Amino acid sequence: YELTQPPSVSVSPGQTASIICSGDKLGDKYVCWYQQKPGQSPVLVIYEDNKRPSGIPERFSGSNSGNTATLTISGAQAMDEADYYCQAWDISNVIFGGGTKLTVL
Amino acid sequence: QVQLVQSGTEVKKPGASVKVSCKASGYTFIAYDIIWVRQATGQGLEWMGWMSPSSGSAGYAQKFQGRVNLTRNTSINTAYMELSSLRSGDTAMYYCARADGRLGLSWGQGTLVTVSS
Numbered sequence: 437y438e439l440t441q442p443p444s445v446s447v448s449p450g451q452t453a454s455i456i457c458s459g460d461k462l463g464d465k466y467v468c469w470y471q472q473k474p475g476q477s478p479v480l481v482i483y484e485d486n487k488r489p490s491g492i493p494e495r496f497s498g499s500n501s502g503n504t505a506t507l508t509i510s511g512a513q514a515m516d517e518a519d520y521y522c523q524a525w526d527i528s529n530v531i532f533g534g535g536t537k538l539t540v541l
Numbered sequence: 542q543v544q545l546v547q548s549g550t551e552v553k554k555p556g557a558s559v560k561v562s563c564k565a566s567g568y569t570f571i572a573y574d575i576i577w578v579r580q581a582t583g584q585g586l587e588w589m590g591w592m593s594p595s596s597g598s599a600g601y602a603q604k605f606q607g608r609v610n611l612t613r614n615t616s617i618n619t620a621y622m623e624l625s626s627l628r629s630g631d632t633a634m635y636y637c638a639r640a641d642g643r644l645g646l647s648w649g650q651g652t653l654v655t656v657s658s
Binding site for chain 1: 587600643
């Protein structure tokens, strides 16, 4: 099972960034999203498709339907510049997307 | 709070083995699976396998079958990842993470393993 992400996405500060993650019947699975900044471990920003862990800003949201999951960052800030990975489970295997580098400029 | 503390940087020669530890605290160790993920410099996240601390059972990504061994010591709340027959392509940051199903992963700080002659 594979998850596909675009290698890069650019957004202007204050605008909305959308990062997609595609996989066969992905909407039938739960998707998580992780943010990773240089030199740091990944951090969970979305779980169960659209839920935010405590401490994650409201500007982060998620959706999942059909073959596509989407991470949306509304009002992107410079601090949101990072790599983002989608993740799902396929039976007992963990599947990661290839990652998307978000540039805020 | 959930905390996973990994062992320190390793430098190994080709053909050797490495064993990385991951000490858990802040939760019941045997209640959640531990997974291992690696990341080469500038590359994405690569899942290696999972281990159930309660039973000791483990499952491995096909790529690592026969070369990786995931174990644990429940008396000290610690999980281990041993990778054998190391080659230069195994140079990477290795992460352990607590797996909470659809609720996501909680990550350790990572252990850098460098394979060099």
